[in-house]
Amino acid sequence: MGCRLSCTSEGGLRDEYILGQKIGEGAFAQVRLCTHKKTGEKRCVKLLHKPYPRQDFETEIAIMEEVCNGGCDNIVRFYQHYEDNYFYYSVMENLRYTIQHGAHEYVSLSVCFPPCASSGGELFDTLASPQPLTEMEIADIMRQMLTACAYIHKVGIVHRDLKPQNLLFAAKGSNVVKMIDFGLSYKMPKGEMLDDPCGTPEFVAPEMILGKYGSKVDIWACGVILFMMLFGEMPFAAANExxxxQRIVEHQPDFKKVAQRAGYNPSEGALDLLKKLLTKKPRHRPTAEEAARHKWIKEMTQPTAMPVLLEPIPQDVRRKGRLATIDVKKKHDEMVKQQVPHPPQHNQIDKLQEELDEEYKHRKQGRLASLAVKKQKETDGAHREERDSSLKVPPAVEHAAPPTQPAVERGEERKTTRTRTAGYQNFMTELEKLRAQYETIKEDSGELDAMGPVDEKRP
Known part of the structure; x- marks a missing residue:
């Protein structure tokens, strides 16, 4: 699956956005805050260095254009994508508004928005909070996760990398959870199954390990996340991948022992949903819509639910869950570093971005200078026209037009013209004759004068 990337003009991203602070980076990626110039809205932009496969970026953009369009409140909003000589850019909703102490964390490529102390934040950032976390909050989180899964599954898209790092709260103090990072997502052909394993090993479903799989792998990942929220540890752990x-395919968690270690006994409803989500055979696993309608979720998310009667999950359990998440992420980062042969260095990406910023400034200054020259030429032209118009001789005053004569037919007008021309020629002919006679008379008069006076007496 792919899409045709729209060609943007030079400096397209920087023409519309002001790039801000870097909040994370990975093998090929970097994430920055950005501000839309026209609206002032704060957003995030993900930069992918161009050794990153173009087809993978096109696939991710096509999926985000289909599901990140605001149709589901539990999926991050996607706005635009750009491209220049060095990077692909995708602009998304900002779920991290501020960063304390200017700190950021180096993350793997699969994590779009890295963990950091901020407004909003990852799902497991809340585990470090001193506020009590009850099954009511967990049920609400699960409802939103499953709603997002149902939305993408309905159009045939499987996420394939659901984990706590890819589930964010919309803002600080908000209970709205949003699904992010569709870098490994895929749109399944209708009636077909996938066979390429991918994702984070601790969240991989048994059928993905064995071969053919479908959208139910996302439901398994939701079960792993629910297990971590309830018990503070991973359901399956081993020394190597x-x-x-092998444990994921062959073993089942011992829920009683896990509860004893955690010092917390979940309700029967929570355990029932957990067991269904972690069912080994995908055909026996519920769909996202079915899981979202589970009795426990309905009871815990109803307005009549009584949180004061719910036992808070111990703080130690939540700390352990957060540490387990961090440990899984570190292992995944090491795996990605080994798989990427020659990733660009972080300082190389920073340097390229600085060069692009500087290039854009020069280009902008050049455009402004060109506009200034053009405006000056237009002003000079206007002044020249005004000066020339003031030097022009006023047009002669037109005399009153003669009275309108009756219209003459075209044939008669031609005839009249011909008659006038012939009369003029006759007049000139007669005039020439008169001139000739005059000259003759003049000559005769000269001869007579030479002969002397006439003798009147002569007979």
Whole structure:
């Protein structure tokens, strides 16, 4: 699956956005805050260095254009994408408004928005909060996760990398959870299954390890996340990836022992949903819509739910869950570093961005200078026209037009013209004759004068 990337003009991203602080980076990616110039809205832009495969970026953009369009409140909003000589850019909703101490964390490529102390933040950032976390809050989180899964599954898209890092709260103090990072997502052909394993090993479903799989792998990942929220540890753990996958395929968690270690006994409804989500065979696993309608979720998310009667999950459990998440992420980062042969250095990406920023400034200054020259030429032209118009001789005053004569037919007008021309020629002919006679008379008169006076007496 792919899409045709729209060609943007030079400096397209910087023409519309002001790039801000860097909040994370990975093997090929960097995430920055940005501000829309016209609206002033704060957003985030993900930069992918161009060794990153173009087809993968096109696939991610096509999926985000389909599902990140505001149709589901639990999916991050996607706005625009751009491209220049060095990077692909995708602009998304900002779920991290501020960063304390200017700190950021280096993250793997699959994590679009890295963990940091901020407004909003990752799902497990809330585990460090001293506020009590009850099953009511967990049920509400699960409802929103499953709603987002149902939305993308309805159009045939499977996420394939659901984990706490890819689920963010919309803002500080908000209970709205949003799904992010569609870098490994894929639109399944109708009636077909996928067979390429991907994602974070601790969240991979058994059928993905064994071969053919479908959208139910996202439901399994939701079960792993629910397990972590209830017990503060991973349901499957091992010393290496091969042993981990074997445990995922062959073993079942011992919920009683896990509860004893955690010092917390979940309700029967929570355990029932957890067991269904972690069912080994995908055909026996519920769909996202079915899981979202589970009795426990309905009871916990009803306005009549009584949170004061719910036992808070111990703080130690929540701390352990957060540490387990961080540990999984570190392992995944190391795996990505080994798989990427020659990733660009972080300082190289920063340097390229600085060069692009500087280039844009020069280009902008050049455009402004060109506009100034053009405006000056227009002003000079206007002044020249005004001066020339003041030097022009006023047009002669037109005399009153003669009375309108009756219209003459075209044939008669031609005839009259011909008659006038012939009369003029006759007049000139007669005039020439008179002139000739005059000259003759003049000559005769001269001869007579030479002969002397006439003798009147002569007979």
């Amino acid at each position: 091969e042993a981990l996958w």
